[in-house]
Amino acid sequence: MSILQVKNLVHKYITVGDSEEDKQEVTAIDDIDISVEKGEFIAILGKNGSGKSSLAKHINGLLMPTEGAVYVKGMDTRDKRNLLNIRQNAGIVFQNPDNQIVGTIVEEDVAFGPENMGMPVEDIWDRVTSALEGVGMTAYKEASPNHLSGGQKQRIAIAGIMAMEPECIILDEPTAMLDPKGRRHVLSLVKALNREKKITMLMVTHHMEEVLLADRIIVMDHGRIAMDGTPKEVFSKVDEMKQLGLEVPYAAELAWQLRQEGVPLSETITTREELVEELCQFV
Amino acid sequence: MSIRLEHVDYIYEDNSNQKNYALKDVNLEINPGEFIGIAGHTGSGKSTLIQHFNGLMQPTNGNVYFDGKNIYENDFDLRGLRGKVGICFQYPEHQLFEVTILDDVCFGPMNFGKTREEAEIIAKKALLDVGMSEEMLQKSPFELSGGQKRRVAIAGILAMEPEYFILDEPTAGLDPVGRGQILNLLKRLHETKKMTIIFVSHSMEDVASYVQRMIVMNHGEVLFDGDKREVFSHQKELEEVGLSVPFYRYLAEDLNQRGFTVSKDILTMEEAKEAILKVLRKKR
Numbered sequence: 080m081s082i083l084q085v086k087n088l089v090h091k092y093i094t095v096g097d098s099e100e101d102k103q104e105v106t107a108i109d110d111i112d113i114s115v116e117k118g119e120f121i122a123i124l125g126k127n128g129s130g131k132s133s134l135a136k137h138i139n140g141l142l143m144p145t146e147g148a149v150y151v152k153g154m155d156t157r158d159k160r161n162l163l164n165i166r167q168n169a170g171i172v173f174q175n176p177d178n179q180i181v182g183t184i185v186e187e188d189v190a191f192g193p194e195n196m197g198m199p200v201e202d203i204w205d206r207v208t209s210a211l212e213g214v215g216m217t218a219y220k221e222a223s224p225n226h227l228s229g230g231q232k233q234r235i236a237i238a239g240i241m242a243m244e245p246e247c248i249i250l251d252e253p254t255a256m257l258d259p260k261g262r263r264h265v266l267s268l269v270k271a272l273n274r275e276k277k278i279t280m281l282m283v284t285h286h287m288e289e290v291l292l293a294d295r296i297i298v299m300d301h302g303r304i305a306m307d308g309t310p311k312e313v314f315s316k317v318d319e320m321k322q323l324g325l326e327v328p329y330a331a332e333l334a335w336q337l338r339q340e341g342v343p344l345s346e347t348i349t350t351r352e353e354l355v356e357e358l359c360q361f362v
Numbered sequence: 363m364s365i366r367l368e369h370v371d372y373i374y375e376d377n378s379n380q381k382n383y384a385l386k387d388v389n390l391e392i393n394p395g396e397f398i399g400i401a402g403h404t405g406s407g408k409s410t411l412i413q414h415f416n417g418l419m420q421p422t423n424g425n426v427y428f429d430g431k432n433i434y435e436n437d438f439d440l441r442g443l444r445g446k447v448g449i450c451f452q453y454p455e456h457q458l459f460e461v462t463i464l465d466d467v468c469f470g471p472m473n474f475g476k477t478r479e480e481a482e483i484i485a486k487k488a489l490l491d492v493g494m495s496e497e498m499l500q501k502s503p504f505e506l507s508g509g510q511k512r513r514v515a516i517a518g519i520l521a522m523e524p525e526y527f528i529l530d531e532p533t534a535g536l537d538p539v540g541r542g543q544i545l546n547l548l549k550r551l552h553e554t555k556k557m558t559i560i561f562v563s564h565s566m567e568d569v570a571s572y573v574q575r576m577i578v579m580n581h582g583e584v585l586f587d588g589d590k591r592e593v594f595s596h597q598k599e600l601e602e603v604g605l606s607v608p609f610y611r612y613l614a615e616d617l618n619q620r621g622f623t624v625s626k627d628i629l630t631m632e633e634a635k636e637a638i639l640k641v642l643r644k645k646r
């Protein structure tokens with residue numbers, strides 16, 4: 080069974096103005112179907128306003144479908160009785176590292192989720208310890224989150240979710256505010272948790288280089304799914320990506336530019352190593 | 363005419379009363395018409411630094427001069443300075459508070475003496491310049507996606523028509539088209555309006571493509587300040603402080619190592635493409 084199923088999902092935001100006539104509808108998600116298998120690492124791409132965050136918020140029940148349904152391990156998010164269980168199984172990390180920390184000490188912050196689930200105290204500390212170890216932040220367990228860098232705060236946010244022992248983590252532009260080093264740290268952590276703990280990852284990003292870590296890419300456009308495939312499949316369609324207002328990784332873009340000039344490079348180039356390898360064949 | 367920082371320290375105390383330097387002996391002069399990129403790891407002092415450019419933060423030691431005048435002298439018009447030196451902050455959601463997007467962007471110009479009608483014309487133009495569409499103008503800022511909020515925040519400062527336009531990570535959270543739109547807008551403002559542009563960025567590729575001068579901060583101190591080519595030639599030092607050089611410079615290095623000889627000093631896509639084509643054409 081798929082760990083996550085999105086079926087004919089539609090989401091409309093309704094905004095009410097001063098009067099009834101001001102009422103407006105925005106269709107943020109427009110009839111999409113996705114099914115995700117356990118252990119997949121999926122990157123979600125798309126222009127600003129294409130519906131990525133709205134989709135992410137449906138997965139752990141922060142938003143409810145206007146039409147259609149979302150199932151996490153078979154549980155319908157529309158059924159309130161499932162919500163606690165769903166949130167334990169599918170945690171979400173947002174963009175801004177400063178808005179996600181609730182505790183005044185790192186350990187407390189990480190314990191917050193399991194505490195809310197009503198777990199026995201001994202179990203909570205076991206989980207907190209292993210979650211902090213998992214994200215490489217054990218040394219900071221007694222630190223105040225205020226004094227951490229953005230990348231460290233994101234690791235703590237991920238630890239908070241890990242402490243719930245979820246099967247799936249949704250990351251909505253987790254690295255947008257980070258410097259290159261913080262970004263590398265968070266990405267390698269996400270990759271490791273996916274590889275070693277088989278946690279299913281759904282990561283929204285605007286950085287094409289980050290996407291290369293994923294096994295599968297979903298491209299959204301105007302609330303619909305425009306492409307769904309492996310990084311090689313998606314990034315070989317350079318023209319299509321450009322039409323969707325997106326880019327491809329630097330190496331793929333340069334290879335595309337060179338192909339336009341008649342250099343016979345293959346369409347599957349996505350990394351620097353691959354590009355160098357093929358170019359060196361010519362000299 | 364310039365913004366000048368002389369021996370600026372900014373010291374803060376943490377919980378244990380320990381003194382920390384967010385800025386340490388910073389000496390800089392920003393001249394009109396420059397296009398500058400600022401890079402540095404998280405906590406290196408970038409955001410503290412730019413807030414000294416318009417007096418939002420006051421140095422613990424040292425002085426800040428605008429057009430030769432000390433901005434903390436009694437008769438200095440600090441409010442006027444904030445109209446000339448506009449800063450767009452890192453977290454745009456903290457800057458949006460009005461009922462509609464248009465109101466939000468009108469706020470700045472009206473605050474500096476424009477009528478509502480004048481402000482609306484300026485605001486509309488600024489919003490279209492950052493890639494917002496006409497039908498979005500009456501929406502509430504709270505109904506926007508992350509990238510849309512960022513654009514509105516940039517338009518808000520742009521509408522003040524500053525002489526010095528300073529942006530803290532303007533492209534974070536923007537899609538590729540949006541990133542190009544904003545960076546090209548900055549380039550256009552620099553070229554046609556002679557606006558001085560300073561932007562903080564974690565993308566070495568963006569810095570390499572757009573700026574002339576690059577400032578690298580490290581633990582509150584200026585590590586490098588100079589022509590971008592010169593600064594990017596310090597690959598090892600940049601990596602040591604958690605930064606990198608542009609993708610294309612790494613590519614050039616790899617190619618050279620494999621006997622595909624191109625200049626080592628390649629910073630952008632265009633330069634890489636030209637250099638590679640030149641080698642291939644010779645071979646044929």
Ligand SMILES: Nc1ncnc2c1ncn2[C@@H]1O[C@H](COP(=O)(O)OP(=O)(O)OP(=O)(O)O)[C@@H](O)[C@H]1O
Pocket residue numbers: 092093094105106107125126127128129130131132133134504505506507508509510535537
């Ligand atoms: N709370 C809200 N009320 C009304 N409309 C909203 C709300 N949140 C988002 N929208 C609208 O829904 C659409 C999709 O927004 P969403 O935040 O899902 O996009 P996104 O793909 O995450 O964009 P970004 O890359 O900018 O983060 C946009 O048109 C947006 O303006």
Ligand SMILES: [Mg+2]
Pocket residue numbers: 131132133251507508509
């Ligand atoms: Mg979003």
